[in-house]
Amino acid sequence: MSRARLTEDEITAGLEGLPDWSRDGDSLVRTAEAPDFPAGIRAVTAVAEAAESMDHHPDIDIRWRTLRFVLSTHSAGGLTALDLALAARIDAILRTESAR
Structure with a gap:
């Protein structure tokens, strides 16, 4: 996946599919509530595993x-396709943990 910086139009289009995320300068941000503390830790562990497999690590x-x-x-000085892809994976992980 490309680590090339996205254009403003690409960022806007990418965020259309990520309604729980917002842009804060050169970052994407999402806050989520877990059902309980152990569910939150499970979600963070799953995100860590996904991030490691992508070699792209969020601040948590x-x-x-x-x-x-x-x-x-x-390293790109902004948002790339990796950020959008990891945001989508985080969304899927949070849905799974909330459904438990």
């Missing part, structure tokens, strides 16, 4: 049941 903040994810491709 855990506050009891509240999870905050921040994505950016620092």
Whole structure:
């Protein structure tokens, strides 16, 4: 997957399919509530595994049941296709954990 920086139009189009994410400068941000603390930790573990397989790692903040994810491709100086792809994987992981 390309680590080339996305254009503004590509970012806007990508965010259309990621309604729970917002843009904050050169980052994508999502906050989610887990059903309970163990579910939040399971979600973070699953995100860590996905991120490792993609060699693309988010910033993650855990506050009891509240999870905050921040994505950016620092080496590209902004957002890339990797950020959009990882955001979609995080969404899928959070849906799975919420359904348990």
